[in-house]
Amino acid sequence: MPTIAVVGEVVADAVLPPDGIVDGAAHLAVHPGGGPANTAVALARLGSTARFAARISGGALGALCRAKLEASTVDLSASENAVEPATLAIARLDAGGAASYEFYTDGTADWAWTDASLAKLIDGPFGAQSPPVALHTGSLALALQPSGQVIENLLARARPAMTTSVDPNLRPLLVPVASYRLWIDRWAGLADILRLSEDDLDLLWPGWTPEQAATHLHACGVPLAVVSLGGDGAFASLRGEQVRVPIAPTTLVDTVGAGDSFHGGLLHFLAEGGYLGGRLETLTPAALTDALTFASRVSAINCSRAGANPPWASELG
Template sequence: MTASPRAVVIGESLVDLVWHTGADVIRPLPGGSPANVAIGLHRLGHPVTLITSWGDDLPGTLVSRHLSVTGLDVLRVPAASGRTTVAVAYVDSATGSATYDFLAAWDPAHIPIGPDTVVLHTGSLAVVVEPGATQVLRACEQLHGRPGRVVAADLNVRPAVQPDRAAYRVAVERLAGVADVVKASDEDLAWLWPEHDPAESARALLGHGPRLVVLTRGPQGAVGFSADAEVSVAAPRTSVIDTIGAGDAFQSALLASLLGPHPDGTDAAHVPTGGQEVERVLRQCVMAGALATTRAGAQPPTLDELRTASFVRP
């Protein structure tokens, strides 16, 4: 293995236009699920590169400024459209929950994967918006199955960019076939397979190839599914400001667990599958997600914040 194992996160950087119900002010905030995940993993102390693209437009200027001050290693790849994706995030002022609409562009010309990459993460718009989704799948195929390497995906289903449920299912199943770890929310799976309980759908995803499927359930916590175990973890109680970026903070903590150290003492990436190990990982993940809900916008916790936070059961 290399001396400095690295995670690579592939996907969109965008601008969220945050609109609180009952208010007349719309606030532009830089974000995008893959960008948020990469920033969160960087804050947890792991080497990570974000491979993304944005346009030379006003939203792109905001994205560029934001990423430049994070300390994150960013590889901006050229895109044919020259546009930056914009999302409208409608935030319920009473609950802090958010729903989204998108003006999406995702068309990277090339996605290079370096030899020091041990974990590759993707998801959200990047795996369904073409032509970029095909490029992302090829990058996953390039790493999948190699010893000591792990491909992880957060479905983060966005019907606004692909309302065809059958087409979305095909994209998800293809992605699951080249992923070692898949995360999805109960809302994701309820939309994809409304005829099934989300837990049933999560178990079915295991049949496509992942070694671990994680189902997030918002304030009810998370469940991990593997061939060896099924583990539920409760979420801590928090005072919610909004839920923007909470799932991304959860995913950052999940990726951090994959990066090691490996039980055999090497720097190889490792997928937890045993019950006790999955439980330990999920406890860190739900805490990271809970901490993110206590501040406005996508603000994942630092390593110190995560280490000092106490887990409070409901």
């Protein structure tokens, strides 16, 4: 399988169920997570070569995250060992399994990238691997400084040689929505694939339809705009040619990592089909529909179990 490069944060997700506070104590289950890390895990488990650049803490939570990445066969050769603590997120579940988040990021490991330290992700050495056909990023690593500007520099440098993918994954409790509105057009100008969740769409452009958002993103330079619509499936527009797919059936446990797993499934399918490496010139609406359907199945399996836990290829039949 082609190599897909991923850069971004590794987060310990402390999941608090609706009945998780008992007798004055919070009963949390801590799962390895972080949007880009979850996407790298999904890619690797599906059979892609996922080359992940992360700054992984040497503390207990960092060790937990590293163990999951390694067990999922994620390539960590472009990652760094960090002395800072791991970033912590608390994912509070409602009665329906939907998660809301709060983050603890001050002084943590994920934000200290430099242009030089990230260069090896796309420049090699690659050993027996091939150079990446795509670079994926997003979430907090793209929104928080100083890492955000460094990753934008990397996207700009990578785009002539590979497909670039961005999942903004807005976190309004940590980053003001007004800031995302200032940045989104610039990020779109660096991306070949940009995926928004339904919540992202509502925050960025209240009242806009997915079709309106896609038209705007195409004008910024994005060939493929995708909007995940929760129970209503997914919408995508490929240079103005629009497709929709329904949600895949599942027994919902929680939604932690749902979008990240979806994005990993989408990138894996496109890589396997030979569509990545440029501006998606050979991708057709029919193939895109198949890719979205596959990604929806990947996300559905993730949502059927606790925490971000994307499926292995063998689980998709």
